[in-house]
Amino acid sequence: MSVARFWRKQDQRYNLMGTECQVCGRKFFPNKSMCPVCHRKSIGKMNKYQFSGNGIVESYTVVHAGMPQYRSQVPYILAYILLEEGDHILGQIVDCDPEDVDIGKKVEMVFRKLGQEGRSGTIYYGYKFRTIL
Amino acid sequence: MRSGIVSYGTYIPRYRITPKDIGRVWGQDGVMMGKSLNIRAKSVPAPDEDTITISVMAARRAMKRSNVEPSSIGAIFVGSESHPYAVKPTATIVSEAIGAAPDLTAADLEFACKAGTAGMQAALGLIEAPNEQIPIDYAMSIGADTSQGAPGNALEYSASAGGVAFLFGKKDVIASVDLTMSYTTDTPDFWRREGMKYPSHAERFTGKPAYFRHVQKAAEKVMNRMGMEPKDYDHATFHQPNGKFPLNIARKLGFTKDQISAGLWTPEIGNTYSGSMMIGLAGILDIARPGEKILAVSYGSGAGSDAFNLTVTDNILSFDLGRSITVKEEAKIGRYIDYSVYLKFREKIKMEGE
Numbered sequence: 162m163s164v165a166r167f168w169r170k171q172d173q174r175y176n177l178m179g180t181e182c183q184v185c186g187r188k189f190f191p192n193k194s195m196c197p198v199c200h201r202k203s204i205g206k207m208n209k210y211q212f213s214g215n216g217i218v219e220s221y222t223v224v225h226a227g228m229p230q231y232r233s234q235v236p237y238i239l240a241y242i243l244l245e246e247g248d249h250i251l252g253q254i255v256d257c258d259p260e261d262v263d264i265g266k267k268v269e270m271v272f273r274k275l276g277q278e279g280r281s282g283t284i285y286y287g288y289k290f291r292t293i294l
Numbered sequence: 295m296r297s298g299i300v301s302y303g304t305y306i307p308r309y310r311i312t313p314k315d316i317g318r319v320w321g322q323d324g325v326m327m328g329k330s331l332n333i334r335a336k337s338v339p340a341p342d343e344d345t346i347t348i349s350v351m352a353a354r355r356a357m358k359r360s361n362v363e364p365s366s367i368g369a370i371f372v373g374s375e376s377h378p379y380a381v382k383p384t385a386t387i388v389s390e391a392i393g394a395a396p397d398l399t400a401a402d403l404e405f406a407c408k409a410g411t412a413g414m415q416a417a418l419g420l421i422e423a424p425n426e427q428i429p430i431d432y433a434m435s436i437g438a439d440t441s442q443g444a445p446g447n448a449l450e451y452s453a454s455a456g457g458v459a460f461l462f463g464k465k466d467v468i469a470s471v472d473l474t475m476s477y478t479t480d481t482p483d484f485w486r487r488e489g490m491k492y493p494s495h496a497e498r499f500t501g502k503p504a505y506f507r508h509v510q511k512a513a514e515k516v517m518n519r520m521g522m523e524p525k526d527y528d529h530a531t532f533h534q535p536n537g538k539f540p541l542n543i544a545r546k547l548g549f550t551k552d553q554i555s556a557g558l559w560t561p562e563i564g565n566t567y568s569g570s571m572m573i574g575l576a577g578i579l580d581i582a583r584p585g586e587k588i589l590a591v592s593y594g595s596g597a598g599s600d601a602f603n604l605t606v607t608d609n610i611l612s613f614d615l616g617r618s619i620t621v622k623e624e625a626k627i628g629r630y631i632d633y634s635v636y637l638k639f640r641e642k643i644k645m646e647g648e
């Protein structure tokens with residue numbers, strides 16, 4: 162991913178910034194320019210909305226052969242999370258072993274390193290999740 | 295009212311390793327080593343944690359406990375000796391990640407383990423400056439580190455990771471800063487050259503002419519000017535390179551064990567470097583009552599000490615401590631790892647292609 166492409170999505174990756182439909186109140190992550198329920202009525206009525214980062218695990222998988230950048234983290238956990246405000250998000254669950262994760266477990270957002278462009282390039286940061294103890 | 299701390303947040307990584315496990319690998323008696331350093335465990339950052347992620351977590355927790363709008367913060371300083379970038383500030387990423395950007399000033403500070411307390415002084419200065427000259431109402435200083443000792447070196451038993459963010463202002467102050475003074479000399483006790491992974495230290499200079507002299511001088515300067523004696527304080531905290539030095543300096547200055555217990559965290563989590571004394575102060579504020587007096591003294595190799603005299607205000611009673619985790623609570627939840635996992639986490643193994 163290019164530095165510029167990541168930078169444009171910074172608010173989303175750092176702060177879980179999504180959108181809220183002012184017509185029906187549904188929240189979306191990542192942001193949508195039109196509400197899939199209200200359609201044209203929502204045009205111009207989609208406001209920025211910051212998600213809290215709290216949610217529950219709906220489904221998860223354990224990755225044993227991941228990207229080279231993640232080799233010090235294998236096996237790592239990728240989860241499909243239902244955010245408390247509504248929408249779903251795919252995220253890594255950190256600071257625990259695979260056997261500590263279960264469907265229905267409560268998670269919170271943490272700020273972590275997502276990757277880097279080699280040893281001399283930029284470092285990418287953003288959201289991950291961990292179980293609430 | 296005097297300016298001071300409006301809110302604060304701390305962050306300690308979840309992983310821990312014991313001196314016993316470190317010693318086993320190097321043929322050293324880790325249990326004895328832990329005893330002599332007064333360290334039971336040290337925190338270890340996860341592979342995806344660094345000074346930036348720790349700073350952001352601490353800053354977010356400080357904001358959670360306060361009703362201050364992030365956009366009203368006029369300055370953010372991050373003091374660390376382990377900034378991930380040589381050029382590209384940690385402070386800009388923190389500013390963006392707590393929603394304080396873009397209308398603020400930001401900078402990274404360096405002064406071994408006391409860069410964060412130098413930032414506290416700078417933050418106070420900006421707030422106290424005439425508003426028509428510097429219109430800043432809130433300023434944040436963070437001390438955070440993910441420090442490393444060379445494998446097998448004595449420092450490996452103590453060098454840990456953690457961070458603290460203090461938000462300063464004039465309104466809703468929970469602990470006013472009555473006085474801050476410093477003591478600084480050119481003492482080559484500990485250093486790390488650009489590009490080197492691990493620090494070096496001059497045995498001859500650690501201890502007496504470095505830590506003890508600077509902490510003592512700075513503490514005495516503040517006590518003298520305040521007209522305070524050790525017995526007048528409810529709490530005191532000093533930089534904690536290990537669990538022993540702070541006990542020794544406290545005794546030397548005339549403080550009791552009771553006075554320093556709320557601010558002594560290195561025995562549980564290791565030396566968090568720039569976070570060390572600041573975590574001590576946070577631990578004290580976690581349990582502080584209105585009217586209590588606090589002495590807090592940092593130390594940075596190279597060398598210098600910043601001393602602070604603080605008074606807890608009535609606002610501590612309405613402070614929303616419960617919106618985040620206390621130092622004691624987070625120090626307690628540790629996931630213990632062995633030395634091999636620790637090596638993998640801390641990138642001490644040379645991997646193919648590196």
Ligand SMILES: [Zn+2]
Pocket residue numbers: 182183184185186187196197198199200203
């Ligand atoms: Zn809608």
